[in-house]
Amino acid sequence: MTSFYLRWTGVLLVGMLFGGLLYAHYTQHLASLTPEQLLHQMPSGEVRLRGLVKSGSLQGELEQGKAVFELVGERVSVTVQYAGPPPENLRELKTLIVVGRWDPMSNTFYARDLALLPHYGFVTSAYVAGLVPLVIVVFSMARRVNALYEEIKRSTVYQPEATPYVDT
Amino acid sequence: MWTREKKIGLAMSIILVVSALGYLIVGNFGENLVYFFTPSEVKAFPPDYYHKRVRVGGMVVKGSVKTYPNRLGMTFQLTDGHATIPVTFDGIPPDLFKEGQGAVVEGYWSEEQLFHSNLIMAKHSEDYMPIELKRAGATLPRKDFLKTLVPSEDSR
């Protein structure tokens, strides 16, 4: 049984390593700012900005990949000037993420790309809900089978004269 | 126990069951059994189909969706590439409903050549590809039924 538990500790370690790797990967991509944070921090490099496309604010030629719209946060809104490939998912009243730079001079966010709301929570919970029960079931079955083999080995093969129950 | 007749009977039963199930499966693949009508078929409805609850599948024509200023609902055009029907809809459309996408609407066709609907089932396609490929104008070898209706839409 010791080798059995050792093997499963190995599986657990690999799983944790993998989870850590994923977490590290996604924290880099997850970092998206709300309009409030953007105005507060005034970052100079490229950032990801998340907000709702304000109703009635979307203008421009989507087919050519040019658009201007307002991205609303909780309290403030930011004007976004989009220039990039024709967007698939740009429409009013939709929450999305724009990738680009903030220009404090013109009070405009120059976006070069759009991304959908990532919903990492759903992805994570689906994988946890799918994989964790499987692992638990495999573990408990493997342990049970090992225990049964031991038990079979211990209980004697049917031999009438050797049974302790026989009332002599 | 296993007489000749019993063996023949069993073989024939197996053939019967397999062919019945096969008819069901293959019949559907050939789309002989319709589960929604196309706009062309709706236009050609005989009068006894008017005011009967049916489903119509098609593509929402780009630029045709008009909402009312002061109440729920909207009108739009549904096409299959050959015929286009006007649809009036009361209610809240699902998230995936948008112009240029496929939709299945439930309702009835009336004398004034208008489809009255109160249920929209938007379909998102089964195509999966990265966004770069999509922007490069990639298409996949098999196309959704609703998308094949309008060939020009694919190159977008």
Next chain:
Amino acid sequence: MISKVVRRLRRFQGWFGGLAAGCLVAGLYLGLLASPPDYYQGEVARIMYIHVPLAHTALLAYTVVFAGSLWYLWKRDPLIDNVCHAAAGLSALFTALALVTGMIWAKPTWNTWWTWDARLTSFALLFFILLGYLMLRTFIDHPEREARYAAVLAIVGFLDLPIIHFSVEWWRTLHQPQSISLRGVSISSGLLIPLVIMSIGMSLLFAYMLILRTQLLYLSRLLETKRGRLLSQFHFSKADP
């Protein structure tokens, strides 16, 4: 004492387990890190890599139950019955997991946890049929009759699946059509490769679990017979000194 087949299964089970683990880790890496997000659904489409293999495997498992049940009715081999019983339990597990992951996928894409859509409904019915199968087995005391009745139920249920599927499909459909079907493939290769690897990995994992569970059922049956024999020996000697 332990049958030769089971001993051989035990010797080879490690291969299945190892291969399954390798495929699943590779598939998860490709699916979660290396592959690009989908153009329309974004990152949420990554749920596909777990949901679709689970659903495939559930159906594969039920196919095993069906084939095993036919075999059992033909040969009446109790070990085959153990295989059927094991596969049915696993099929129920995979079906439940496919339903749960599917519901988690449905929330962000359809904005609802559950809809009476064709494939959801037929999977839920598959789950009920499998639960009925497992319940039926617990309600029969006679082991041979239990195996026979369960086999009959499994066969009827399996043949019912296509009819259930089409009836609910005509009744209501929202689910996207299958991406991989007889008419071709509609997933681009960058997204397809992780899906295929995960599917293979999940099928291998099912094979590994099936071997384990078959052994479990077989061994407990063996132990029970053994104890039963000892017990009957005891009763016999008491009653008839």
Next chain:
Amino acid sequence: MFRHVVQWVVWKDLLTEFRSRETLSSMLFFALIVIFIFSFSFSMNQQAAQELIAGIIWVAFAFTGMIGLGKSFSAELQNDCLEYLQGSPAAKGAIYAGKVAANFMFMLIVEIILFPLFVIFFNLDVIEQISLLLLIFFLATFGLSAVGTLFSALTVQIRAREVMLPILLLPLVVPVMIAAVEATKGALNGDPLPMYQQWLELLAIFNVVFTVVSFWLFDFIIDA
């Protein structure tokens, strides 16, 4: 030979039923109560009735059918009749066919008595569609009794059989229920036939597949 066994099984079931009138009266009474409960649970105006009535009809018929099917084999438990059936040299398929025929008749009789009550209580307009409705009833009831008889035999010798019969049977007859409800709805609305023809085809396919399959599998159920 086969035909004679079928006839005798049907005759036996009809005769016992004629003498005791247990199954039919309990089915009828149960169905009546179901109708009344439904009319209390849904406050129905004319339009809601149009939408719901087909579903109500078939829920009532299916639950009533469960009672009849459950009794079909449990009645044989008295005086060890079941063991004689199992031990009889007659082809098991013939016993199955006889039982299906008897169950089919009971269910159809109940439906034919009940349907006019639905027509009266819910103000249905059925005169023009009556032959189509009869066809739908015929097909769907046959499907229910073909699978139901197999499961009635399967559950008769196990623990908790009253619960297990519906638990096992209802998920499997979902296609019959959907098809029957949709077709009945179409017929009651006076829709043109092509709009719900596929449901009739589905019922036919179901009947063919499960009559044949149950016929062969019955051997393994009743095998002593």
